[in-house]
Amino acid sequence: MSTKRIMKEYGECVADTPEGMKINFDENKITKWEVLLDGPDQSVYALPEVLSVSVRQGGHFKLEISFPPEYPFKPPVVSFKTKIYHPNVSNDDKGSMCLGLLRAEEWKPPNKVVAVLRLIQTLLIEPNPDDAIEPSIANDYKENYKEFEKTAKEWVKRYAK
Amino acid sequence: MLPLFHPLMQRLDSDFDIDQDDVGFESQDKDIIPAKHAYEVDFTVYSPEEIQGHQDKQIAEVSNILGQPPEATAILLRHARWNKERLIDQYMEKTDEVLERAGLGDTADAHPPRLERIPGFVCDICCEDDADLDTFAMICGHRFCVDCYKQYLQTKIKNEGEAARIRCPGDGCNRIVDSKSLDLLVSANLKDRYQELLTRTYVDDKDHLRWCPAPNCVYAVDCRIKDKDLMRIVPTVHCECSHFFCFGCSLNDHQPAPCSLVKKWLKKCEDDSETANWISANTKECPKCHSTIEKNGGCNHMTCRKCRNEFCWMCMGVWSEHGTSWYNCNRFEEKSGHEARDAQARSRQSLERYLHYYNRYANHEQSAKLDKDIFLKTEKKMTQLQNTTGMSWIEVQFLDSASQALQQCRQTLKWTYAFAYYLARNNLTEIFEDNQKDLEMAVENLSEMFEKPIDQLQGLKVEMMDKTAYCTKRRIILLDDTAQNLKEGKSLVRSLVLVTCTNQPLGQWKFNVTLP
Known part of the structure; x- marks a missing residue:
């Protein structure tokens, strides 16, 4: 069991949490992390209007990161608990993400969760339509960006407030 | 060498002495020149x-x-x-x-x-x-x-x-x-x-190597057939583990049908497109709201439950135009219903054609499964025969060969129907169908004998051996002939049946579908 490794990674994450993220960590269940993530300002996932000064601008997304028993020899599993209109997040109740580092054949054991978190942030700013899990959304993104932006923003308003 | 007493076979044999190398059972010169048929490919396990x-x-x-x-x-x-x-x-x-x-x-x-x-x-x-x-x-x-x-x-x-x-x-x-x-x-x-x-x-x-797909089999087969030749050649190979499979697609042996036809056929059988076909053959659409209606009795005066449109089931025309002869549609020449009826007839015909081939295909598949059961019983029968009649193990082997021949022939027959479904009619089709019929008859004859009670089996030994040899021979003829035509378009007339038709020009197989 990789307790030592996960604890250490948590420590590192706390010391150096990427901006706009909050990790909820339960010591009784260290293999499931809840991550609260604000849609980055540069992305379409930021809430369009400032509600009040104290409220952060971005849409609020809840993610779950679970560590398989084989961790770190298998990559962690990321799932969006908040619906999001994004070519790389599956549009179902799983909200799964499966690209780059998160693929078993790409993942190397020394890779860290913090890199995964940064990858997610980068993807929110710049989706990767060529490696999409939702081809129709990817198509929208590539061919009809205006429409994509509209839907994505609508979803943020509807689901990610 | 097996004794051959079948009357039909004797006739065939005496007619065509030149075809000795074509008949697929042991002949004396086998050791010198191994028989190589048009449907066989070179391979190594x-x-x-x-x-x-x-x-x-x-x-x-x-x-x-x-x-x-x-x-x-x-x-x-x-x-x-x-x-x-x-x-x-x-x-x-x-x-x-x-x-x-x-x-x-x-x-x-x-x-x-x-x-x-x-x-x-x-x-x-x-x-x-x-x-x-x-x-x-x-x-x-x-x-x-x-x-x-x-x-x-x-x-x-x-x-x-x-x-x-x-x-x-x-x-x-x-x-x-x-x-x-x-x-x-x-x-x-x-x-x-x-x-x-x-x-x-x-x-x-390696392109020319392929694992045998049989469960737990550890062998690989080497065969130098190119992908582009798969339309003309059906490369069935025989693994050391006794499994016959197609080198082109790894499916079970599907001679004489080429891989692409097999794929098409399996897809067709799997698709529910045939359900749609059934619907169009057995139902009609309301001419107004296009709801699908199945008529299961009653008179021709239809009232659509959905849109309340009243029409005649026979001519599909509006009911009010029917005048007084309500229960006897006399508007058959009317143009409004004509096209609808034509489409209906075409669909029905194509369905029936498909079902003709599909039923026979499925029947052989089913029978082959039953034959598998028989195969298991065969071993029991063989032991029993040895016990009750004092025949030696080698003497009861004829049951085993009969069972194997049945399996193989049914497999071939099954695919002849898928093959035939895609054949456009020409003079070759008839020859093909004759070959198919001969093989089918031979197979059913043998199959029937196979189910006889044990005490009769000993007496049937010679006849069964004949029939087994005959089935195998018919299968080889059919495969050889088909493969030859497939391979060359113009056939070197080698098969026994084909010789009788040499006065007809022999063309290429024509398929009613376009293949890659």
Whole structure:
């Protein structure tokens, strides 16, 4: 069991949490992390209007990161608990993400969760339509960006407030 | 040589002496010239040891040319997907690049891999830092504790089935783990699996090699049929494990139908497009709202339940135009209903055609399954025969051959129906259908005999042997003839039945579908 490794990674994450993220960590269940993530300002996932000064601008997304028993020899599993209109997040109740580092054949054991978190942030700013899990959304993104932006923003308003 | 007493066969034989090599049972000159029919292809079956041998030989050969140690050569070859010529060319041209890409950069003075203890080392994977931690790194310097390294390799080999192209666990490192390092790190029970996977990649990477798809079979088959020839040749091969399969698509033997037809046919049978066909043959649409209606009795005066439209089932015309002859549609020549009726008839015809072939195809498939059961019973029968009649084991073998012949013939017959479904009618189709009919009759005759009670079987031995031989012969004739036509378009007339038709021009098989 990789307790030592996960604890250490948590420590590192706390010391150096990427901006706009909050990790909820339960010591009784260290293999499931809840991550609260604000849609980055540069992305379409930021809430369009400032509600009040104290409220952060971005849409609020809840993610779950679970560590398989084989961790770190298998990559962690990321799932969006908040619906999001994004070519790389599956549009179902799983909200799964499966690209780059998160693929078993790409993942190397020394890779860290913090890199995964940064990858997610980068993807929110710049989706990767060529490696999409939702081809129709990817198509929208590539061919009809205006429409994509509209839907994505609508979803943020509807689901990610 | 089997005795042949079947009257029809005698007739055929006496008519066509020239076809001796065509009839597929042992003839005296078999040892000199093995019979080769148009439907047969050349192939070789290899055992895992032989495949290993091939690899070793190629590795040794290339190792000499490149001046690299065998371990490195093996990695290079696997990386180049066993394309030896290309590897050598590229290696000569840009050695460093080739080595780098295969994960072998700077190995010139190969340090033998070994475990080391490094003071102050912290494993980046498990975060352990014990002073007596054994560690390992390849020449790339990505060092981890030996347990993590082992665990990594085990995950790759066991769970992910990787072997030839496992990369260094280091972040971003593309160096491939060489076999010496693996030898050092991988436990004995995993090594077998590793070797097996390595052998697998060799076969998978070679176009002319294919694993036998039978469950638990360890053999591979070598056959030099090109993909583009699959339209003209149906390369059935016979594995050492006794499984017959198609080298082109790995499905069970489907001669005489070519792979592409088989694929089409299976798709067709699987699709519910035929359900749609049924609907269009058995139902009509309301001419107004287009709801689908099945008429299961009653008069021709239809009132659509959905839109309340009233129409005549016979002519599909509006009911109010029917005048007084309400229960007897006399508007048959009316144009409004004409097209609807035509479409209906065409659909019905195409459905019936499909069902004709499908039912026969399915019937043989079903019968072949039943024959499998019989095959199991055969063994029991054989033992019983030996006990009750005192016949020796060798004397009851005729049941076994009969059973096998049945299996094979039914398999062929099954596919003749799929084949025929796609054939456009010409003079060849008739010959084909005659062949098909002859084989089918022979098979049913034998099948019937096979089910006789045990006490009668002994008396039927000679007759059964005849019938078995006859079935086999009919099958060969059919396959040979079909394959010949398929292969050449214009046939060298070899089959017995075809000789009787030489006055007709023989053309290519024509299919009513377009094939790739």
